[in-house]
Amino acid sequence: MTIRVRYFASLREKMGRVEDTLVYEDIATVADVWRVVSTGQPLPDHLLCAINLEYAEPLATVRDGDEVAFFPPVTGGMG
């Protein structure tokens, strides 16, 4: 199974990279993806997750070829 993992904003800076490509067989959920890229850390409560450009919950299922993203709370607009 191949998963593209992307990071944005302050998380991207903290990770020190913009993305990873995982080739694993034992990933079932978004939270599993996080555990692999963070070398075993639980997913922090404030982080948001997406699968294939749509918001996803930590226990959502990932599939071969998916793009998973992690990012901090969004702060667009103004006013």
Place this chain on the structure above:
Amino acid sequence: MTVILCQTEFSPYAEMDAYQQSMGEAAGRYGATSVFVGTMRDLNLGDAVTQMTLEHYPGMTELRLGQIVAETQARWALIDVLVIHRVGEIKPNDAIVLVAAWAMHRGAAFEACRHIIEELKHTAPFWKKESIRDGERWVENNTEG
């Protein structure tokens, strides 16, 4: 419905005027236009802000904005909607976001415009990084509005 991500400075009023001129057969059908313009402030959390960088998630941003507008159009009777959002390097007093909603009546126009900007601020994948005197910092929370 039109959603635009803009890399360079834009005039929300010129864009609105041009868009309205090009609406064609909708002219004469709308009686109410509600407009929200968000502009970069030079002060945040008590610090002077000299510049800002707006990062986003290309692909997800366009998808999410399109979904927000479509959901809004399903909920209120609107004739058209225009959303423009800046990305990249931004200076104080630059327009960051324009939301314009055209409807037959003011209730739908006002409510839809407010709904779109609130949904955008809370769910569209944009992140602001401010330049202040002591360096740079990520904006971590939305303002109350």
